[in-house]
Amino acid sequence: MRLVRILLPIDHNGTTAACADTAFGLAERFGVELEVLHACPPPLQRLPYSTELSPIYYEELADVARKQIDLEESQATDWFERRLGAHPEVKADLLTMEGLAGPAVAMRAKAADMTVLPSIAARENGLFGPARDAAMFHSGRPVLIVPDEAGGPIGETVVIAWKDAVEAVRAVTAAAPFLATAKRVRLLSVAEDGENDGDATGFAMADYLAKAGVPVETATIELGAREVGEALLEAAGSGVLLVMGAYGHWRWREWVFGGATLYVLRNTDVPVLMAH
Numbered sequence: 001m002r003l004v005r006i007l008l009p010i011d012h013n014g015t016t017a018a019c020a021d022t023a024f025g026l027a028e029r030f031g032v033e034l035e036v037l038h039a040c041p042p043p044l045q046r047l048p049y050s051t052e053l054s055p056i057y058y059e060e061l062a063d064v065a066r067k068q069i070d071l072e073e074s075q076a077t078d079w080f081e082r083r084l085g086a087h088p089e090v091k092a093d094l095l096t097m098e099g100l101a102g103p104a105v106a107m108r109a110k111a112a113d114m115t116v117l118p119s120i121a122a123r124e125n126g127l128f129g130p131a132r133d134a135a136m137f138h139s140g141r142p143v144l145i146v147p148d149e150a151g152g153p154i155g156e157t158v159v160i161a162w163k164d165a166v167e168a169v170r171a172v173t174a175a176a177p178f179l180a181t182a183k184r185v186r187l188l189s190v191a192e193d194g195e196n197d198g199d200a201t202g203f204a205m206a207d208y209l210a211k212a213g214v215p216v217e218t219a220t221i222e223l224g225a226r227e228v229g230e231a232l233l234e235a236a237g238s239g240v241l242l243v244m245g246a247y248g249h250w251r252w253r254e255w256v257f258g259g260a261t262l263y264v265l266r267n268t269d270v271p272v273l274m275a276h
Contacts, residue, residue: 167245229263
């Protein structure tokens with residue numbers, strides 16, 4: 001099944017330059033539609049909570065909130081038109097949705113092949129935090145995390161962070177468009193606590209990919225005193241696309257990331273394709 005749509009969530013100031021360049025570049029490279037989503041909190045979600053607001057004061061605050069929304073929509077449109085002007089060959093549309101960022105992004109991400117979002121270090125605010133969580137854990141689709149350091153073509157070298165887990169399998173499947181054109185593919189397994197449980201399935205996955213025409217180099221990383229995420233980033237190196245599962249779960253209405261996932265989201269200096 002061919003790629004159809006890439007989703008790029010933005011706030012009224014757009015997104016990071018690296019994220020925008022990546023999304024527009026991939027849309028052009030794969031010949032797919034780019035949907036730029038501006039999630040905008042509605043007036044009622046901008047009002048201060050109080051049980052003693054008079055109806056007149058309430059209406060005044062609502063009017064101020066509506067004017068702020070109009071301003072933010074105008075700013076988002078200006079950002080989009082500038083970006084589109086720099087990439088006239090890309091078929092892109094701007095969609096503004098009033099509502100909480102998480103549900104809006106999750107809904108649109110379900111109908112996209114991947115969502116492009118900045119790393120935590122690159123951009124973290126009231127939109128991108130919830131958007132990252134929702135796209136990664138509530139859409140069933142992969143997320144491409146882009147740090148500010150990302151540049152140039154993505155996917156010439158692909159590094160797969162292998163783990164004997166469903167999330168890792170889904171990440172490899174999501175990476176198929178990049179694997180098909182990669183010049184080099186490496187599959188890394190991490191030996192945690194001196195164990196190599198992932199090696200057997202890792203070798204099986206490497207064999208499967210090789211039979212699909214994607215020759216893979218395999219290696220095992222000794223963890224030592226390092227965190228898993230730290231070891232993965234060090235072994236991956238620079239100028240690569242890192243492919244890995246996203247590990248976490250919903251608990252008491254807060255997204256809880258696994259240790260390696262959170263470390264990579266905070267510290268990566270290479271693009272990371274994640275799937276839950």
